[in-house]
Amino acid sequence: xxxxxxxxxxLAIAAxxxxxxVARDQVQVAGSSTxxxxxxxxxxxxxxNFDFPTPVVESGGSSAGLKRFCEGVxxxxxxxxxxxxRIKTKEIEKCAENGVTDIIEVQIGYDGIVFASDIQGNAFxxxxxxxxxxxxxxxxxxxxxxxxxxxxxxxxxxxxxAQPIQAYIPGTKHGTREVFEDKVILAGCEATGAFDVLLDxxxxxxxxxxxxxxxxxxxxxxxxxxxVDIDGDYTETLARIESNKNGxxxxxxxxxxxxxxxxxxxxxxxxxxxxxTIATGEYPVSRPLFFYVKKAHIGVIPGLxxxxxxxxxxEVAGPDGPLAEYGLVADPELxxxxxxxxxxxxxxxxx
Amino acid sequence: MKTxxxxxxxxxxxxxxxxxxxxxxxxxxxxxxxxxxxAISLLMLMxxxxxxxxxxxxxxxQTFITLQVELLxxxxxxxxNRNLTDIKKVSTFGYAPLIKASITDTVEELGVVxxxxxxxxxxxxxxxxxxxxxxxxxxxxxxIGDTVQFRFLASSRVDGYLKGRVxxxxxxxxxxxxxxxxxxxxxxxxxxxxxxxxNIDFIVGADASDQRPEAAGMGVSIxxxxxxxxxxxxxxxxxxxxxxxxxxxxxxxxxxxxxxxxNISNLAAVPSIVFGILGLAVFINYMHLPMSAPLxxxxxxxxxxxxxxxxxxxxxxxxxxxxxxxxxxxVGASPMQTVFHHVLPLAAPGILTGTIIGLAQALGETAPxxxxxxxxxxxxxxxxxxxSGLLSPNSAMPxxxxxxxxxxxxxxxxxxxxxxxxxLLFLVSMNLVAVILRRRFERRx
Numbered sequence: 196x197x198x199x200x201x202x203x204x205x206l207a208i209a210a211x212x213x214x215x216x217v218a219r220d221q222v223q224v225a226g227s228s229t230x231x232x233x234x235x236x237x238x239x240x241x242x243x244n245f246d247f248p249t250p251v252v253e254s255g256g257s258s259a260g261l262k263r264f265c266e267g268v269x270x271x272x273x274x275x276x277x278x279x280x281r282i283k284t285k286e287i288e289k290c291a292e293n294g295v296t297d298i299i300e301v302q303i304g305y306d307g308i309v310f311a312s313d314i315q316g317n318a319f320x321x322x323x324x325x326x327x328x329x330x331x332x333x334x335x336x337x338x339x340x341x342x343x344x345x346x347x348x349x350x351x352x353x354x355x356x357a358q359p360i361q362a363y364i365p366g367t368k369h370g371t372r373e374v375f376e377d378k379v380i381l382a383g384c385e386a387t388g389a390f391d392v393l394l395d396x397x398x399x400x401x402x403x404x405x406x407x408x409x410x411x412x413x414x415x416x417x418x419x420x421x422x423v424d425i426d427g428d429y430t431e432t433l434a435r436i437e438s439n440k441n442g443x444x445x446x447x448x449x450x451x452x453x454x455x456x457x458x459x460x461x462x463x464x465x466x467x468x469x470x471x472t473i474a475t476g477e478y479p480v481s482r483p484l485f486f487y488v489k490k491a492h493i494g495v496i497p498g499l500x501x502x503x504x505x506x507x508x509x510e511v512a513g514p515d516g517p518l519a520e521y522g523l524v525a526d527p528e529l530x531x532x533x534x535x536x537x538x539x540x541x542x543x544x545x546x
Numbered sequence: 547m548k549t550x551x552x553x554x555x556x557x558x559x560x561x562x563x564x565x566x567x568x569x570x571x572x573x574x575x576x577x578x579x580x581x582x583x584x585a586i587s588l589l590m591l592m593x594x595x596x597x598x599x600x601x602x603x604x605x606x607x608q609t610f611i612t613l614q615v616e617l618l619x620x621x622x623x624x625x626x627n628r629n630l631t632d633i634k635k636v637s638t639f640g641y642a643p644l645i646k647a648s649i650t651d652t653v654e655e656l657g658v659v660x661x662x663x664x665x666x667x668x669x670x671x672x673x674x675x676x677x678x679x680x681x682x683x684x685x686x687x688x689x690i691g692d693t694v695q696f697r698f699l700a701s702s703r704v705d706g707y708l709k710g711r712v713x714x715x716x717x718x719x720x721x722x723x724x725x726x727x728x729x730x731x732x733x734x735x736x737x738x739x740x741x742x743x744x745n746i747d748f749i750v751g752a753d754a755s756d757q758r759p760e761a762a763g764m765g766v767s768i769x770x771x772x773x774x775x776x777x778x779x780x781x782x783x784x785x786x787x788x789x790x791x792x793x794x795x796x797x798x799x800x801x802x803x804x805x806x807x808x809n810i811s812n813l814a815a816v817p818s819i820v821f822g823i824l825g826l827a828v829f830i831n832y833m834h835l836p837m838s839a840p841l842x843x844x845x846x847x848x849x850x851x852x853x854x855x856x857x858x859x860x861x862x863x864x865x866x867x868x869x870x871x872x873x874x875x876x877v878g879a880s881p882m883q884t885v886f887h888h889v890l891p892l893a894a895p896g897i898l899t900g901t902i903i904g905l906a907q908a909l910g911e912t913a914p915x916x917x918x919x920x921x922x923x924x925x926x927x928x929x930x931x932x933x934s935g936l937l938s939p940n941s942a943m944p945x946x947x948x949x950x951x952x953x954x955x956x957x958x959x960x961x962x963x964x965x966x967x968x969x970l971l972f973l974v975s976m977n978l979v980a981v982i983l984r985r986r987f988e989r990r991x
């Protein structure tokens with residue numbers, strides 16, 4: 196009995212003293228699974244080259260990461276949120292509500308989104324219009340909006356083989372989804388003229404509200420199972436394609452480059468996705484990657500400033516650095532980012 | 547009209563009636579169903595085990611490249627005073643030229659003709675080679691200026707080539723490796739500089755980033771798992787056994803204890819992710835315990851394991867015959883003496899079995915760890931003491947496996963299977979201990 200008492204009380208004391216005494220000495224990062232590989236490469240090199248412990252990097256999606264980021268200030272909240280899209284005004288407001296006001300935005304480079312299918316299957320040359328016609332819930336036929344009835348890619352574009360449409364697209368908690376909607380579906384919506392029809396039908400008080408409603412209607416996708424949301428990571432999309440050879444999935448460029456033996460990419464508007472075509476802006480479906488830092492944590496969490504500066508250093512995020520080697524398209528304006536990071540410039544102007 | 551007796555009277559003892567035959571046939575069929583069920587589950591087990599072993603064994607072997615590296619003073623210690631702070635200022639990027647020079651020299655010495663540039667040649671090495679070099683120099687600053695032999699990890703593509711995962715046709719579109727690099731690898735194999743050996747680092751090492759799957763190991767996450775199991779053992783065993791002794795031996799039987807009993811059974815059926823949310827809310831947000839710490843993981847898993855331990859302990863206690871208690875009470879022992887001197891020792895094997903099975907369950911759990919920050923690129927700092935083992939961020943074995951399975955490079959996939967082998971070994975040995983304990987100490991009445 197005394198042993199039992201002893202262990203319980205010892206553990207209780209340990210737990211309580213841990214609460215009071217231990218300050219966190221490692222940087223805590225969470226967010227986009229697209230940024231995760233880059234962040235873990237930087238974290239590893241950071242741990243090797245500095246006397247700080249290796250930062251902890253979790254994934255879970257941009258929105259999930261920013262949500263945790265905005266939970267408040269303090270050691271039990273994360274210091275850095277990775278995001279594959281820019282932070283939304285709504286999220287900044289939510290942050291401010293919880294006391295997270297000074298946020299440093301860091302753009303690390305660009306990432307391409309590729310459309311890939313099984314390497315043995317048909318090759319595709321897509322345009323945004325094809326994707327809109329394949330996946331939208333409503334398409335324009337003779338000036339009328341009707342429910343999408345396309346079953347094969349040949350229905351969408353006569354140049355394509357009659358392969359059944361089966362698309363695996365990122366789920367809504369991923370930042371990639373938004374880019375897919377903006378740069379592919381919406382672009383296709385506008386190109387087919389469906390956007391104008393939707394704009395006419397849209398209800399709203401102002402022109403802006405109408406436009407927003409039309410955009411929202413544009414990006415609503417069919418729900419009959421031909422387009423599947425993948426909430427997990429790209430490995431899940433790959434597994435789906437491996438089991439269904441007709442599937443076409445949305446991947447990050449870096450993921451594709453690690454799996455070139457299983458996947459082939461489709462061209463978009465005639466451009467082959469590669470770091471070069473993304474850097475020049477020829478390949479249309481790319482987006483900047485970001486991470487967000489709480490300024491209030493700089494100086495409190497050891498190594499946070501150093502980690503941030505190291506992340507955007509030329510030897511790391513530059514065109515010859517390990518991140519570019521892994522598939523990141525280096526930001527041509529990296530120098531500007533480095534400056535604003537070292538000056539701790541926060542979002543919203545005044546530093 | 548015939549009576550039931552008449553129907554049977556016509557039959558002979560030696561001849562089976564149709565009904566007997568039918569009954570016997572039904573029994574044979576039932577036995578066959580049973581055998582088929584066992585055969586199917588055995589087959590599934592075989593498929594599972596062969597898949598795991600065939601896919602995972604590769605992770606225990608790793609390709610190494612032996613190279614002589616000249617530790618140039620003008621690169622590593624420009625001031626020449628062997629001051630450790632100055633040496634530390636040279637980052638791993640500053641070590642890359644040494645490796646390039648070393649591999650170029652080696653290739654030249656061997657007389658291998660290759661059109662590759664120095665950078666491409668160095669590409670067959672792991673990205674971690676520079677870090678290995680830097681760690682060595684910081685540990686032995688006296689060796690600067692010497693030429694030292696190193697055994698570097700080969701890059702995951704080269705490793706895959708030696709393991710047969712990567713071939714010249716599969717890398718057609720791969721930008722991480724070229725056929726010329728594989729030609730160089732072939733000639734280095736002939737020269738005996740590249741070899742595939744057992745890789746202890748997979749079992750003792752730390753996790754590595756997406757760029758160097760060849761360097762990733764399970765070691766740190768094993769420590770994380772063990773720390774958690776330690777916390778679970780230290781908390782769940784005394785609390786669980788204490789609670790069940792009271793409930794079983796001392797508590798009055800009324801509606802309060804009935805409610806408690808029902809709720810313990812309910813708690814045992816609660817999905818584990820619920821405990822994760824609870825852990826996040828209570829231990830991290832309210833009690834301000836550190837994120838990603840095995841202590842928090844252990845506390846969460848304690849909550850999950852407690853019902854299992856309580857239920858099995860109560861079963862073990864109630865299996866002790868009342869005659870033992872009556873005899874002890876009869877010779878004048880107090881109720882507490884009865885329990886601790888007589889009932890508990892007899893119930894011990896059952897309690898231990900339940901505890902070990904509960905611990906094994908806790909060891910294999912991932913879901914609650916997702917929410918308390920133990921899944922991700924976490925297991926990279928090896929803890930240096932028991933306290934840091936409990937408090938500094940760490941992952942757990944199943945979480946590490948899940949993390950690897952998600953990563954882009956297929957080399958991580960192999961490591962995930964390799965990790966499963968380790969996890970299964972742990973689970974099997976725990977279950978084995980449970981079986982042995984039960985066999986040795988079990989008493990039958």
